[in-house]
Amino acid sequence: MSKDAKPTIYSIAKRLNLSPSAVSRALNHPGRMSEQTEELIRRTAHEMGYVKVRQLRRPASNLVAALTPNLSDRKSEALLRAAKRRLDARGFHTLIFEETDMVTGDGLSPRFLESGATGAILYHPLNLSGQEILKLAGQMPVIAVDRNVPRVVGAQIDPDQATEQALDALHAMGHAGLVYLQRETPTWVSEHVGQLLAKGCAARGMQFRVLRNCLSVPQAGSGTLERFLRNPASAVFASTGNIAAGFAVAAQRRGIRIPQDLSLVMLGDNPHESVISPVIAQITEPMDDLGKQAAETLIDMIEDPRHPRTIDLRQPSCFLPGASIAKPNTRRSAPASTIREDPLHMQTSERITLTVLSSSIRDLEPLIERYQQEHPNIEVQPQKGGMADFDGNTANQNGTLGQEGTLAEYRRRFRHNEDVPDLLVTEYRNLPQLESDGMLLNFSAPLIENTYKPRFRDDCWQAVHRQAGLYGVPSNYGTMAMFYRTDILDRFGGAPPRTWHDLIDLGARIHNEDPAITLTWLDTIYTSHYAALLRMGGEDLWQVDDDADRIDLRLNTACARRTAALLQDAIDSGVMHAGPFTGHERDEALRSGNFPIIVHANWQSDNIARVFHDCPGLWKVAMPPSFGEATQLHSAMIGGGAIAISSKIPSSKRAAALHFAFWAQSNPTAVDLMSPRTLSATQYFQRRAQIEQRIDPFFQQQILPIFLESASLAPPAHYLPFSTQTEMAFQRTMVPFLKPGGASQNHLADWQEQLAAYAISRGYTVATHDDE
Known part of the structure; x- marks a missing residue:
């Protein structure tokens, strides 16, 4: 080298007899080789007068923030542990946060942004939108792991080649079909593997099906297996190790051998490998390597503002064949249903204790007392549900105990395998999601279907079915009706309105004369009341095709908007108040006299009669007002309940649980014990109500014929398979x-x-209908 020549990486490498790449790493990416070698290279470069063309930016701080939805998740833990080790070696400190602490309904908490972090690693961010992640990436370097966000550096496992190898192995063994068990909250890699499997099966002539919403906890294995057995295949691919472990245990308990009867492959490792046999074949997820790569790239981005911000980091998986795959056993068929006799004629001489979770013990007690008189060998213990609102708080503002609290309590117990009740009293709207989550027993069998379908209303019998499975015994149903105070309407010279236009005109006139009176109430505690009113306006808001995994949404059609505008007009005119109509708030609203017309479900009749128990005849019942002409009334179903059986119920208790559930809901003795204002789902009740012509002692009129006529004008209700998300939205x-x-x-x-x-995130095909 001449005296005036500037030293380069190559000249330094030549002097030290090292490779240029080693010199580059020491000067530009410290921490990737031994300290002695790095020090030698730096000292030599200094002596030779080497000046880097790229000056590294000194970060504003040495803090890096990491965000994960679950600190106890094994994959998250492995990735963040590896990333932290690499960051520590480069002089950075890592702050690790859980999403629940740092993500609110408005996005990232200010605490996260004020933490002083100079960069962030986001692992599978569930509750941040792509726009929020992109916004954060504009403020600091960001690596989004297992989440694909345009213009943000992503880091993912690359399962392409390993998935092909797994399919090659199964196909070579002679498997003609494969079922993919997709986790309840799909990740980028689990979705991508599903797409690879679908494409690969089609190319190999193999049948392929996805079983969605599989709970990633081993305890849910029996529910997942029950769903799988409706349409089984010879091979199964699980999207997590927990799903695979739970499925394998449940299959073996049913006498299904792995791999002799069923081959099983999983994505990721098996946290229960020491107790699960055989060893399950897997596609690896090298989270340690991905964590190191993400940390190194983030440091490069922090130190060099010109570092590319649109690259994708990939760590390849590999396929590890295990003892869980073998040639298919073509002689074995799927296990048939074990139900061989009518539940009400099953032998139940053994002493058995059943537990049933319900939001209303009062309604259950007379049924249980009479049942145990007839069947003293079966003890039924009612349990109160927990109190919770949609945000997971332990009680709502009224301190009331409701369906949402009971559902939250059941989920908590199920997930923690803690005192799981044998039976659950719940609403029709909750059954699809509970079934999807593998939490309910499917007790469909030809004998049960043929015996009990004629005993119930068709719409109620269909409400407890999903994908040909039977997940509950119908109890009751709700339909819209109008309740009105005769004294207040008489005072203002008003007649019960027959249309909503009449109701609004009457309400506006009364409100002008007495501003304290709002006339009526829109219940917002759940979706059901508002949705029922929109359906009364003529629009079926959603339909679900379970066989095709398709959902049609019609919330924004001209018909729906027209009905919603009329309801908004009632609110604007001071005719309707919107708010939770439940518990103490409901009772006080009724007592005030400021809401003399209630258009709601028939079961509100019990609440009105309870509040005004000493004022018979004060309230009357009529058909609900029409949103069109009075002679063209469309009514709507609203609510309805069933008794369901937990998928975790021991097999020794199933006969007794079915016996109690069908007795409590269809036996005439049990139906006669129900509230006289409740609409039983049985055909027996329909016939009895038409024959009796009973005068209600509180309303001093026949009310059941009004309820039944309203129900006859209501089309069947449909229920989305994600009730919690429906309510939250x-x-x-x-x-x-x-x-x-x-x-x-x-x-x-x-x-x-x-x-x-x-x-769409749950794997459904969605069609939206937005007409002008």
Whole structure:
């Protein structure tokens, strides 16, 4: 080298007899080789007068923030542990946060942004939108792991080649079909593997099916197996090790041998490998390597503002064949249902104790008392559900105990395998999601279907079915009716309105004369009341095709908007108040006299009679008002309940549970014990109500014929397979605008968009209908 020549990486490498890449790593990426070698290279470069063309930026701080949805998740733990080790070696400190602490309904908490972090690693961020991640990436370097966000550096496992190898192995063994068990909250890699399997099976002439919403806990294995057995295949691919472990245990308990009867492959490792036999074949997820790569890339981005921000980091998986795959056993068929006799004629001489979780012990007690008189060998213990609202708080503002609290309590017990009740009293709307999550027993069998279908209303019998499975025994149903106070309407010279236009005109006149009177109430505690009113306007808001995994959404049609605009007009005119109509708030509203007309479910009759028990004849019942001409009334179903059986119930208790459930809901003795204002789902009740012509002692009129006529004008209700998300979306997008001047009809599109996005994330095909 001449005296005036500038030293380069190559000249330094030549002097030290090292490779240029080693010199580059020491000067530009310290921490990737031994300290002695790095020090030698730096000292030599200094002596030779080497000056780097690229000056590294000194970071504003040495803090890196990491965000994960679950600190106890094995994959998250492995990735963040490896990333932290690499960051520590380079002089950075790592702050690790859980999403629940740092993500609110408005996005990232200010605490996260004020932590002083100079970069962030986001592992599978569930509750951040792509726009929020992109915004954060504009403020600091960001690596999004297992999440594909345009213009943000992503880091993922690359399972392509390993998935092909797994399919080659199964195909070579002679498997003609494969079922993919997709986790309840799909990750990028689990979705990608599903796409690879679908494409690979099609190329090999293999049948392929996805079983979605599989709970990633071993305890849910029996529920997943029950769903699989409806349409089985000779090979199964599980999207997590927990799903694979639970499925394998449940299969073996049913006498299904792995791999002799069923081959099993999983994505990722098996946390229960020491107790699960045989060793399950797997596609690896090298989270340690991905964590190191993510940390190194993030440091490069922090130190060099010019570092590319649109690259994708990939760590290849590999296929590890295990003892869980073999040639298919073509002689074995799927296990048939074990139900061989009518539940009400099953032998139940053994002493058995059943537990049933319900939000209303009062309604169960007379049934249980009479049942145990007839069947003293079966003890039924009622349990109260927990108190919770949609945000997971232990009690709502009224301190009331409701369906949502009971559902939350059941989920908590099920997930923790803690005192799981044998039976659950729940609403029709909750059954699809509970079934999807593998939490309910499918007790469909030809004998049961043929014996009990004629005993129930068709719509109620269909409400407890999903994908040809039977997941509950129908109890009751609700339909819309109008309740009105005769004294207040008489005072203002008003007649019971037959249309909503009449109701609004009457309400506006009464409100002008007495501003304290609002006339009626829109119940926002759940979606059901508002949705029922929209259906009365003529629109079927959603339909679900379980066989095709397709959902049609019609929340933003001209018909729905027209009905919503009329309801908004009632709110703007001071005719209707919107808010939770439950518990103490409901009772006080009724007592005040400021809401003399209630258009709601028939079961509100019990609440009105309870509050005004000493005022018979004060309230009357009529058909609900029509949204069109009075002679063209469309009514709507609203609510309805069933008794379901837990998928975790011991097999020794199943006969007794079925016996109690069918007795409590269909035996005439049990039906006669129900509230006289409750609409039983049985045909027996329909016939009895028509024959009796009973005068209700409180309303002093026949009310059941009105309820039954309203039900006859209501089409069957449909239920989305994600009831919790449906309620949350309603609370977020609609409830804040159900107020004077809220123009709530303009937010139906937002409600529909949120439901569509969630349905798509769960693997459904969604069609939205937005007409002008």
